[in-house]
Amino acid sequence: MRFLARPAFFIALMVGAMLSAAVAQTAPKPGTGIITGRVTLGDKAASNIAVMLLPAERNKPERKSIAKATTDYEGHYQLMNVPAGRYNVMAIAPALVGPSEGMYGESGKTVTIADGETVEKIDFALVKGGVITGRVTDGDGTPVIGERIHLNQADKQGQRGGRGFFSFNPSMYETDDRGIYRIYGIPAGKYTVSIGESTDEGISRFGIGGRGYYKRIFHPNMTEESKATIIEIGEGSEATNVDISLGRKSKSFAATGRIMDESGKAVVGARVGNGSVMKDGKRMVGFGFGSISNSKGEFRLEGLMPGRYAAFVWGEGNASDYSDTIQFEITDGDISGLELKMHRG
The missing domain is CATH 2.60.40.10 (Immunoglobulins)
Structure with a gap:
């Protein structure tokens, strides 16, 4: 599979990339x-x-x-x-x-x-938009800091599983040093609130190393979205005490490998990207960065949950150069021996 080493292509895979692009200025025709x-x-x-x-x-x-x-x-x-x-x-x-x-x-x-x-x-x-606020703690009752809240819209009949809500201020979706979150500017409607990662989605975790991850929990402490409490928001209303208690962290894993050119020579200083492969094997969602390849062309991807992934070189060398995209699967441990090959355009 040919994977062009051009940053613009990969930006489509990044969470919130459309929003950051929206506020950027361009030089359109007069x-x-x-x-x-x-x-x-x-x-x-x-x-x-x-x-x-x-x-x-x-x-x-x-x-x-x-x-x-x-x-x-x-x-x-x-x-x-x-x-x-x-x-x-x-x-x-x-x-x-x-x-x-x-x-x-x-x-x-x-x-x-x-x-x-x-x-x-x-x-x-x-x-005036609505507000949802609450506190997140772990299995020991300790505040969970810096974890992302997921806010999903339910339909008019209260059916769960709707699309996620997003705004131009993504930082408000993270818990603070007290484990408290406060999401504001919410349109009137019905929502579910959750925190943690779903291995079914296979979303990459970005830049967190091997610290592990929390499994997805819905308010009020349910593992299934179908059992989540529906939070109804009206114009200017505020839903408080939408709290969640998480279990202990699950272990995340790493994948290692090498980058080589067509002659088998190590490619040094190349940044490796990775994304989660959907069940159809054709689409990739989420986006993460691994390490830069060392003097031996070796790289490392960390913080991976169980699931199927694809790895590729991120925008190295000549703009026409590209790398193969390799797929790999994480089950219950680290994997090694991945090989990425760079090609001249």
């Missing part, structure tokens, strides 16, 4: 269009609210902002020099949401604009 509107909070103007213009195609990894503005004291904004095209206009305020806001923090409106056109009254009526 445009002549204008988009205007007003942002309100209740019956009052919402000043100092960021408004962003993004390509309408939300799933592209290279999605970046085309224009950005800030509302004035009357809530008005103006996006200038907009190229012709189809876009998503978003009003971004951390604790506020649009009344029909969907997942991933996007409350945007789709706009199609022609060269030289002025599109008016792209307005946003924001409301």
Whole structure:
């Protein structure tokens, strides 16, 4: 399998990569269009609210902002020099949401604009988002620090297993030094809350070495999502004491190997990436980094849960160079002897 050694390709695999790309600036072709509107909070103007213009195609990894503005004291904004095209206009305020806001923090409106056109009254009526807060402890009652909370939306009938909610402030999903978390800016709806990793998902754990992992637990201390308590959030409401008690950590594992070029010579200083392979064997999700290969071309991937993975070289050498992608499986121990081969483009 050919795997191009270009960072842009791999960014599509990274959690939250689309969001970081969205706030980045680009150098689009000069445009002549204008988009205007007003942002309100209740019956009052919402000043100092960021408004962003993004390509309408939300799933592209290279999605970046085309224009950005800030509302004035009357809530008005103006996006200038907009190229012709189809876009998503978003009003971004951390604790506020649009009344029909969907997942991933996007409350945007789709706009199609022609060269030289002025599109008016792209307005946003924001409301205060909800809050879910609680405390996470381990099997000994000790606060669990720096672990990520998973917030998943249930459907209108309360069925579990919906998509995860995400925002432009991912740090609020981590527990603090007291084991406390507080997620805000949540659209009205029904949710489940969990923490820990699911080996069924096979998601890579990033940059944590071999410290182990917690198995997924849903509030209130259930191992199955079907038994999780549904947390209902209304406009501006706050759900407190959504606590979870985890068991003890499970051991994580490591995979080691070598990187060689076509002649069998060790490739030095190459960064190895890895991702989890889905059950169909064709798709990869999650993304992690291993060590940089040493003078013998040796590398090490740590913090791996049981599951199937793929390893590849991350953007080394000439942009046209590429590495083979190798798949391997972690069951109940470390593995060694992996071989990655670099090829000239």
